[in-house]
Amino acid sequence: MARIAVGGFQHETNTFSAVPATFTDFEAPDAWPGLTRGAAMFEAVAGINLPAAGFVQEARSLHYELVPLAWCSAQPSGRVTRDAFERIAAMLVDDLRACGNLDAVYLDLHGAMVAEHVDDADGELLRRVRAVVGAGVPVVASLDFHANLSSEMACCATALVSYRTYPHVDMAECGARAARVLHDILRGAQVASYLEKIDYLIPLTSQSTLVDPLHSVMREVEAAERAPVLSLGIVPGFPAADVAECGPSVYGCGSDAFHLATTVRQLAAELRQREGEFALELHTIEHAIAAIRRAAPAPGRPIILADTQDNPGAGGHADTMSLIKALVACDARSVLAGVICDPGAASRAHAEGEGAQVELSLGARTGTPGETPLAARFKVIALGDGRFTGTGPFYRGARFELGPMALLELGGVRIAVASRKQQAADQAMFRHLRAEPADHAVLVLKSSVHFRADFGAIAGRILVVEAPGPNIADPAKLPFRKLRPGMRTSPQRR
Numbered sequence: 353m354a355r356i357a358v359g360g361f362q363h364e365t366n367t368f369s370a371v372p373a374t375f376t377d378f379e380a381p382d383a384w385p386g387l388t389r390g391a392a393m394f395e396a397v398a399g400i401n402l403p404a405a406g407f408v409q410e411a412r413s414l415h416y417e418l419v420p421l422a423w424c425s426a427q428p429s430g431r432v433t434r435d436a437f438e439r440i441a442a443m444l445v446d447d448l449r450a451c452g453n454l455d456a457v458y459l460d461l462h463g464a465m466v467a468e469h470v471d472d473a474d475g476e477l478l479r480r481v482r483a484v485v486g487a488g489v490p491v492v493a494s495l496d497f498h499a500n501l502s503s504e505m506a507c508c509a510t511a512l513v514s515y516r517t518y519p520h521v522d523m524a525e526c527g528a529r530a531a532r533v534l535h536d537i538l539r540g541a542q543v544a545s546y547l548e549k550i551d552y553l554i555p556l557t558s559q560s561t562l563v564d565p566l567h568s569v570m571r572e573v574e575a576a577e578r579a580p581v582l583s584l585g586i587v588p589g590f591p592a593a594d595v596a597e598c599g600p601s602v603y604g605c606g607s608d609a610f611h612l613a614t615t616v617r618q619l620a621a622e623l624r625q626r627e628g629e630f631a632l633e634l635h636t637i638e639h640a641i642a643a644i645r646r647a648a649p650a651p652g653r654p655i656i657l658a659d660t661q662d663n664p665g666a667g668g669h670a671d672t673m674s675l676i677k678a679l680v681a682c683d684a685r686s687v688l689a690g691v692i693c694d695p696g697a698a699s700r701a702h703a704e705g706e707g708a709q710v711e712l713s714l715g716a717r718t719g720t721p722g723e724t725p726l727a728a729r730f731k732v733i734a735l736g737d738g739r740f741t742g743t744g745p746f747y748r749g750a751r752f753e754l755g756p757m758a759l760l761e762l763g764g765v766r767i768a769v770a771s772r773k774q775q776a777a778d779q780a781m782f783r784h785l786r787a788e789p790a791d792h793a794v795l796v797l798k799s800s801v802h803f804r805a806d807f808g809a810i811a812g813r814i815l816v817v818e819a820p821g822p823n824i825a826d827p828a829k830l831p832f833r834k835l836r837p838g839m840r841t842s843p844q845r846r
């Protein structure tokens with residue numbers, strides 16, 4: 353029975369955020385498990401929509417012996433500290449050395465990790481892993497749809513397999529695909545890889561695979577991934593990363609180098625040809641408020657305002673209050689907003705109890721320029737311990753640990769508050785506080801695209817709002833210094 357070492361180290365780095373990801377951040381659980389090492393790792397990820405979970409399940413069904421390394425992730429943020437990267441990389445490498453004879457390695461990576469001292473941190477990790485196992489042992493990694501795929505990653509890995517969806521409803525399935533690719537390689541498939549970079553950045557909110565252009569393009573990718581192609585992917589990249597590797601890529605690997613190059617080049621040509629379709633559509637706060645007033649939404653089919661620039665799933669802090677303040681100021685009714693990260697406010701609400709009135713300065717804790725807290729007297733509607741399981745297609749099976757939570761009310765606006773930040777991409781985050789999203793007329797969600805997986809079906813309309821926050825929605829507004837020459841910072845309409 354062939355032996356495969358299994359590990360994971362995931363981070364999506366917004367290099368424009370000043371808040372680093374520390375070792376402690378990787379240790380802490382959030383929606384996903386905290387750092388686990390050794391045998392406990394398989395148990396920790398089991399049943400969750402995560403690549404490692406899908407890989408383990410599929411590889412076991414193919415009768416491989418799996419050897420656990422470490423697995424961890426941290427919320428998207430600024431650069432991973434040197435300390436965190438070196439300690440976690442050392443765990444993976446040391447455990448790999450201690451494994452004895454191995455037939456293959458699988459790693460669950462993001463592909464857009466930047467460390468304080470290494471811009472292409474995933475490439476560096478793969479390089480170190482390759483150095484330990486040598487040229488003859490296959491190394492397969494799965495990558496997020498937002499990977500900024502580098503030639504170092506493509507060279508050091510035998511094969512890369514990436515998500516096909518945004519919202520990422522196929523993370524576990526991607527891990528299972530990686531297991532099948534590795535299975536083919538272990539049965540003797542020869543592998544060449546081919547990478548082509550695209551020369552314009554795609555804003556996050558234009559990357560959803562629920563709508564075109566990526567809806568149709570990803571179907572073409574899926575159809576083209578067949579023998580002799582082992583793995584084929586388009587990764588639109590994570591644009592808030594000032595590194596040379598930043599940007600979309602088309603990658604494939606397979607046994608027929610000519611066929612592979614032709615297939616990858618065709619997809620790259622299509623992305624170039626459809627550039628204008630990726631152009632950004634954003635609404636100001638004023639426009640969003642005017643749209644709500646015009647539409648007079650009622651409970652049942654809420655208007656969703658995506659507060660994308662403060663999305664903690666892309667490096668936001670989940671505490672900017674400008675959009676919520678504007679809704680309070682215009683006396684909007686039947687509004688449900690969240691999830692605001694403010695441990696002090698959650699703790700005060702717990703101390704006072706359900707039904708109490710409490711004076712709070714809510715939010716704006718991390719100093720986003722121009723942001724001030726929402727200071728008011730709130731009613732505590734509901735309390736929760738922040739422990740619940742994800743039920744939507746994206747956070748399926750995730751065992752949330754968000755610390756003390758509270759639902760606060762001010763006029764017609766209810767605000768879900770947590771003690772740890774987490775992207776508002778699952779209705780369970782509100783139901784934990786006895787709030788049913790569909791019963792509201794307006795939802796304000798700290799999310800860019802992932803919310804569409806669970807909230808899309810109840811939405812009357814979705815507006816992406818450009819409210820304050822560190823996750824700048826329009827890459828053209830970011831002060832890049834290190835992009836490749838010729839890279840356009842936003843898609844151009846022709």
Ligand SMILES: [Zn+2]
Pocket residue numbers: 496497498520
């Ligand atoms: Zn992603």
